[in-house]
Amino acid sequence: MGVSMSKTGSGSEHVDDLVAKTADALEDGKYPLSITHDEAIYQAERERIFSNMWCFVGHVSEFEEPGDYARRYIGEDPFIIVRDERGELHAFLDLCLHRGAQFCTAESGNTSHFRCPYHGWTYKNDGTLQGAPHMREAYCDLDTDDVTLEEATLESYQGLLFARMAEEGPSLEEYLGEFTWYLDVLFGLTEGGMTVVGEPHRWESDHDWKTSSESFAGDSYHVLTTHQAGLETSLGKGPWSRIEDFPDASYLACTDKHSGGYYLLDDAETFMGYPEAVTENLDPDLSEAQRDLAGRSVFHVGTVFPNMSYIHGIQSAGWGGPWLGIRVWQPRGPGKVEVINWWLVPEELADDEEFKHESHRGWESLSPGGAFEADDLVVWNGITDSCKSTMIDRRETLGNMQLGLDGMSEGVETVDDPVHGPAEVTTKGLYFDERHSRVWYGAWQSAMEEYRGDPR
Amino acid sequence: MNHLVTAESAVEPTRHHEIEQFLYHEAALLDDFEMEAWLELVSEDVELKVPIRRDRGPGSDASPFSDETYYLRNDYDMLRERVDKLSKEYAWSENPRSRIRHHIGNVRVTEPTEDEYEVRNNQLVYRSQGDTADHKLLSAERKSSLEAVDGTYRITDRTVYLDHSILSTKNVTLPLL
Numbered sequence: 001m002g003v004s005m006s007k008t009g010s011g012s013e014h015v016d017d018l019v020a021k022t023a024d025a026l027e028d029g030k031y032p033l034s035i036t037h038d039e040a041i042y043q044a045e046r047e048r049i050f051s052n053m054w055c056f057v058g059h060v061s062e063f064e065e066p067g068d069y070a071r072r073y074i075g076e077d078p079f080i081i082v083r084d085e086r087g088e089l090h091a092f093l094d095l096c097l098h099r100g101a102q103f104c105t106a107e108s109g110n111t112s113h114f115r116c117p118y119h120g121w122t123y124k125n126d127g128t129l130q131g132a133p134h135m136r137e138a139y140c141d142l143d144t145d146d147v148t149l150e151e152a153t154l155e156s157y158q159g160l161l162f163a164r165m166a167e168e169g170p171s172l173e174e175y176l177g178e179f180t181w182y183l184d185v186l187f188g189l190t191e192g193g194m195t196v197v198g199e200p201h202r203w204e205s206d207h208d209w210k211t212s213s214e215s216f217a218g219d220s221y222h223v224l225t226t227h228q229a230g231l232e233t234s235l236g237k238g239p240w241s242r243i244e245d246f247p248d249a250s251y252l253a254c255t256d257k258h259s260g261g262y263y264l265l266d267d268a269e270t271f272m273g274y275p276e277a278v279t280e281n282l283d284p285d286l287s288e289a290q291r292d293l294a295g296r297s298v299f300h301v302g303t304v305f306p307n308m309s310y311i312h313g314i315q316s317a318g319w320g321g322p323w324l325g326i327r328v329w330q331p332r333g334p335g336k337v338e339v340i341n342w343w344l345v346p347e348e349l350a351d352d353e354e355f356k357h358e359s360h361r362g363w364e365s366l367s368p369g370g371a372f373e374a375d376d377l378v379v380w381n382g383i384t385d386s387c388k389s390t391m392i393d394r395r396e397t398l399g400n401m402q403l404g405l406d407g408m409s410e411g412v413e414t415v416d417d418p419v420h421g422p423a424e425v426t427t428k429g430l431y432f433d434e435r436h437s438r439v440w441y442g443a444w445q446s447a448m449e450e451y452r453g454d455p456r
Numbered sequence: 457m458n459h460l461v462t463a464e465s466a467v468e469p470t471r472h473h474e475i476e477q478f479l480y481h482e483a484a485l486l487d488d489f490e491m492e493a494w495l496e497l498v499s500e501d502v503e504l505k506v507p508i509r510r511d512r513g514p515g516s517d518a519s520p521f522s523d524e525t526y527y528l529r530n531d532y533d534m535l536r537e538r539v540d541k542l543s544k545e546y547a548w549s550e551n552p553r554s555r556i557r558h559h560i561g562n563v564r565v566t567e568p569t570e571d572e573y574e575v576r577n578n579q580l581v582y583r584s585q586g587d588t589a590d591h592k593l594l595s596a597e598r599k600s601s602l603e604a605v606d607g608t609y610r611i612t613d614r615t616v617y618l619d620h621s622i623l624s625t626k627n628v629t630l631p632l633l
Contacts, residue, residue, distance in 0.1 A: 069513075107621065109513020198524030199508045203623035228546035319534055338622060343525060360529065369506060369528035369628040375548040377626040 012452070015044040019448045021396065022441065029405050029434070030398035031441045036208050036387035042334040048451035049306050049444070050075025054155070054162040054175045056308035056328055057081050057091060059342065061159065061195040062108075067125055070108040073330050074165055079152060080104055081161065084126035085112065091163040092127050093150040107202075114149075123149055158187035159194060160308075160326075178422040179258040179304065185290045186260075186300055186312045186324070190281045192347025194324055197356065201341040203368045207380035208387075209307055209329040209337045210444065215376070216301055216309035216327075218252045218261035218429065218436030221403065226375050238321075239265060239273050239298045239314050247411070249298070252404075252429025253420060254436055257443035260302025261430035263313070264419075268295040272322045273314035275355065277348040289418040296419065303436075305443045307331070311366055320361025335384045341367055401441070404433025467565045467573065475575055475602065476563050478609050483558035483579075486631040489550075491539040494630075499603065499610040500532045506628065511621040521617060527628055538630055549627050554585040556631050571604045572612075581632050583625065594632055595619040 018041060021032050035041050057072040058081050069082035071094060078094040080103065094104050096116040103114040103123075113130060115122040120133040127149035132139060152163040155172035157180060162172050173180060187194050215222065242265055243249045252261045264270075271279050271294060282291060299313030307329040314322050323343065330338040343363040349355045366373050391397070404412040409432040415425050426433045467475070478497075485494040498504075506528040507521040530538065541547050562578040576599050584591040601613035616633050625632070 106513040106516075107511035109516055111513060199510050199522045200525070201508060201527060201623075202621065203626070205626045225546070226548065228544070319537075356524075360526070361534075364526065364528060367527055368623055368626065369526075373627070375546075378548040381626060 011040065012044065015040050015448070016452060019445060019452070022445045023449070025398050026438060026442055026445060028398075029402040029438055030400055031437075032392075033387050033397050033399045034389075034393045036210065036399075037335045037384050039334045042208075042331070044448065044452075045331070046075040049447045050077075050165070050331070052164070052166045052169060052451050053306050053447065054164045054169075054172050055306065056160060056304065056326070057154070057163045058161045059159050059194070059196045059326065059344065060089070060156055060161060061193075061344075063089060065110060067110040067112050068108075069104075069111060069125070071104040071106070074152065074163055075331060076333075077165065078102065078104070079163065080114070081154075081163075082111075082125050084124070086126070088126065089154055089156075089161065090125075090127055091152040091154045091161075093152070095150060096121050096123075097129075097147050097149065098132075108199075121147075127151055158183050160187060176258065176304065178255045179260075181290065181421040182253060182260050182293075182300075182302070182423070183304075184283075184286060185294050185297075186310060188283050188285065189294055190278055190346045190348050191283050192281065193283075194344040195347045195350050197343050197345055197350070197360075200343070201367045202338060204332065204336065204338050205377050205381065206335060207337055207377070207384040208335050209331045210440075211380050211383050212337070212339075212376070213303050213305075213307050213309060213329045214437055214440040215380075216311075217259040217303035217440050218254070218301065219434075220246070220250055220261065220301075220430040221432065221434075222376075222379075226379055227372055239270055242267070243298065247428045247431040250428060250430035251415070251420060251425050252433045252436055253302075253423040253425045254439045255423045257305040257439065258303065259436035259439050260300055260310075261436065262293075262300040263298040263430070264293075264296040265298055266296065268292060270296055270298060272297050272299065272312065274322050274346070275349070277352065277355075278346050281346075281348050289421065292419045293421065301430075303440065305440065306447075315358075315362030315365060319365060320363075321355060321358030323359040323362035325363050325366055335388065339368075401434035401437035404429065404435050409433065467567050471567075471573075472563070472565050475565050475573060475609065478602070479560055479563060479575070479577060482611075483560055486633075487556050487558055489542070489553055489556075489631055491542055491630065495535065495539050497609070497611055498532065498535060499612040502532050502535070502612055502614065504528065504530045504535060504633070505615045506618060506633065507615065509618055509621045527618075527623070528633075535630070542630065549629050550631070552586055554583045554629070554631070557582040573602045573604070573609075575600045575602055583632060592625045594625060594628075598633075 018035050025031050055074045063083040066083050066085045069080050072079050072081050080092045080094050083089050094102050098121045101116050101118040112125055113122050122130045124130050129144045129147040152165045154163045157172055249263045301311050303309045310326050312324040325341055327341040332338050345359055364370055403409050411428045412426050412433045415427050482497055505526050508525045510522055512518050542550055559580040560577050564576045566574045568574055579596050579598055581594040597617045599615045600611055602609040603612050
């Protein structure tokens with residue numbers, strides 16, 4: 001192997017070689033473990049994946065008033081998400097067009113203008129240049145129409161804000177495809193929709209963004225081992241206690257890129273343990289099948305490719321009520337991630353302090369302070385550390401995601417029932433079908449191949 | 457927040473010394489993972505909170521700490537369960553156990569009502585885990601309410617105000633607080 005093929009190589013040849021090997025390995029339900037932690041792969045992901053995919057940047061309820069802004073990232077590019085004075089939402093690159101300086105010094109706030117701290121160029125919150133110090137004498141011949149902040153395309157679906165850096169590409173709805181059916185159930189459950197409460201958890205972890213994004217796409221199999229301590233102490237309260245057999249109650253739904261799994265009961269009035277404020281205000285736009293899925297639901301977990309995941313359901317660790325958490329696995333360099341974890345409740349319950357007290361307990365359990373996630377992070381950090389290995393590059397060591405392949409796992413079968421929506425859904429899927437991993441790495445491989453010629 | 461301890465609200469030196477010793481004793485229990493013994497220092501109506509530190513824009517008059525969202529907001533029953541969980545083999549968050557060291561200082565004690573003490577302290581908590589030279593530091597101000605009972609103290613309320621808007625530790629376990 002030449003230098004460009006090595007782990008420490010930075011050439012696109014090395015990347016393209018690994019991407020091609022991923023395509024081959026996927027045919028057997030495997031993937032090169034080497035892609036997990038690799039400098040060149042990481043840089044290529046920024047250029048090929050994060051520059052082209054729709055990436056989650058926040059929720060509309062965070063930006064209710066004109067001037068409300070937050071700093072969010074697409075890949076490692078810093079963006080300001082802001083509602084302008086006319087009510088339009090934007091995603092501006094946090095970069096002054098004079099000399100590239102940065103405006104944002106905080107995570108969030110409210111402002112009518114962005115003033116550059118370097119030479120004072122000042123922009124309105126719609127991205128147009130308002131002026132600069134001594135404007136009339138200093139800039140006699142500046143075409144100010146040309147000076148508009150770099151902007152990513154911003155679209156929303158069920159209150160979820162996604163931005164795309166590439167100027168061309170599919171619309172958000174096309175990108176989400178059939179997965180919108182499930183997002184309707186999870187984020188458009190009630191007429192009022194979901195609303196963010198308070199500030200998100202934020203923490204850094206030494207693991208690769210791919211590992212957690214793919215795990216959240218539908219891996220309950222790890223719960224048996226990683227979370228055994230949590231299971232021994234606390235599982236089995238509320239609707240969870242009515243599940244007789246966890247694998248039997250679990251399903252996995254995958255589209256071309258996005259996956260989610262869920263636990264269902266037969267009782268169509270389960271509604272993840274939500275009180276009447278939800279069941280009496282269901283969004284009339286939901287179809288009968290979507291209503292049935294919501295009604296039978298105990299718990300949902302999933303990932304919108306590339307790096308947004310969610311959990312929606314009754315608390316799994318025994319404490320607390322139903323909750324919805326959205327999280328982003330924000331890449332922060334090879335083998336490093338910042339996690340942002342939002343808590344949302346149905347608008348109808350936004351002022352119900354008793355409900356929120358219980359719901360917070362659920363949300364908190366999947367956080368760095370929580371009984372469950374604290375254990376995941378240790379495991380993921382270990383994966384990232386070991387996958388730095390040069391030996392796995394040399395030996396082309398493959399990871400295994402063969403659960404649920406033909407003849408591999410008992411009881412994993414495609415189910416055909418309107419309640420499961422348009423995606424391909426398997427029984428026992430959340431436990432014994434790693435199709436979510438195959439779909440996830442399939443989407444990764446396709447994007448890495450499709451955008452390989454992407455100009456820097 | 458007014459941190460000034462005035463002559464009227466400060467406690468007697470003996471009391472102050474006693475409460476400092478209590479904090480050191482508690483810290484040693486946490487450092488040594490003596491979680492059952494630690495739990496005995498905690499009142500059954502306790503609430504332990506770690507609020508999220510916000511990072512709002514300049515000029516914002518909002519409190520730097522969220523009053524709605526917390527990394528951890530536990531009552532006694534939840535603490536009981538957490539302590540149980542930490543003793544399990546599969547509690548990977550603390551298996552292997554972290555090497556933890558509390559450094560406690562700037563202890564300020566007031567007595568707003570008789571036999572109830574409001575205690576603030578600064579703390580730097582060192583944590584290193586696994587076979588590595590790496591370590592993390594958690595810096596915080598801690599506010600505790602203590603009640604004097606049976607010649608010792610019980611923690612009736614506790615808030616840990618972290619100096620981190622983005623946590624640098626991968627998880628937050630009880631002995632780190």
